[in-house]
Ligand SMILES: Cc1cc2nc3c(=O)[nH]c(=O)nc-3n(C[C@H](O)[C@H](O)[C@H](O)COP(=O)(O)OP(=O)(O)OC[C@H]3O[C@@H](n4cnc5c(N)ncnc54)[C@H](O)[C@@H]3O)c2cc1C
Ligand code: SF4
């Protein structure tokens with residue numbers, strides 16, 4: 020049985036397609052959910068036997084902040100011989116002594132320079148969840164790399180060469196190609212062990228067969244590829260805006276842009292000098308699917324697709 024403060028709609032797992040898949044799998048495995056419940060007390064005699072719960076009217080306030088409101092008129096209970104609490108995580112540092120000089124933040128994480136990951140004690144570096152609070156694996160791994168570079172700098176008493184750099188490369192428009200339905204390929208869950216064969220904590224999801232893996236990889240929106248706009252070449256024909264299937268481009272008069280007064284005046288002066296009116300190209304990168312249609316349609320090569328390379332030592 021899984022009890023949660025949140026209603027089904029509020030559960031974080033429901034926010035993503037993958038999460039909803041996992042929720043369905045949990046139902047299939049026989050997990051019973053008790054949403055909108057808060058633990059009131061554990062009962063037992065030397066060993067837990069029962070969890071008593073009360074109702075929860077709501078978990079978040081109107082601003083989306085965690086602010087549960089309980090409802091004691093609703094009571095509920097579950098027989099249990101094992102209770103696993105999943106109520107957030109916080110690092111523990113009982114081994115730190117004041118003379119170590121490693122300060123903590125009010126949130127209880129290690130105080131660090133977010134750029135170098137140096138703690139307040141010279142020569143000691145920290146990263147991952149202990150320094151940033153609960154996050155994810157990829158950030159923790161990136162912190163490991165960053166800290167290694169900082170340690171190298173520290174030991175050599177000088178900043179070394181940058182460990183990574185970026186490079187842009189224009190993709191010739193005629194070569195920019197995606198399979199036609201790449202944005203409609205449905206997500207397929209990976210193959211899983213049959214329900215009756217699942218035991219213990221062994222993995223239940225397996226790798227896709229090669230063909231399906233390739234098919235699923237085609238769903239990638241290639242976020243390392245960007246539309247790059249060259250205002251000097253743009254003739255304001257609006258073709259890119261018209262063709263964009265996601266409506267993420269917009270050409271607007273400069274007056275509609277909320278710019279600091281100084282910048283607006285400078286732009287207007289430049290426009291007057293050039294004898295024309297200034298427009299701005301707006302793009303909502305969050306919804307761009309990197310289809311390349313804007314670049315293909317552009318008559319002057321003002322819109323191009325460019326790939327961002329991340330390179331490191
Ligand atoms: C249930 C759960 C599911 C998650 N799922 C995902 C996921 O699907 N994808 C994802 O990206 N992230 C996920 N995360 C988050 C991810 O696991 C963490 O962000 C990541 O592991 C943090 O790495 P870290 O190296 O900072 O800390 P940890 O991985 O926690 O490593 C800290 C290590 O320090 C050791 N340690 C602690 N105290 C001491 C001590 N005094 N002396 C010596 N060693 C000590 C611990 O044993 C541990 O091995 C999940 C986290 C949880 C709890
Ligand atoms: S790449 Fe496609 S989705 Fe993105 S701005 Fe251009 S036309 Fe729109």
Ligand code: SF4
Nearest residue numbers: 253254256257259317
């Ligand atoms: S299609 Fe090219 S020239 Fe026309 S508005 Fe878009 S970027 Fe400018």
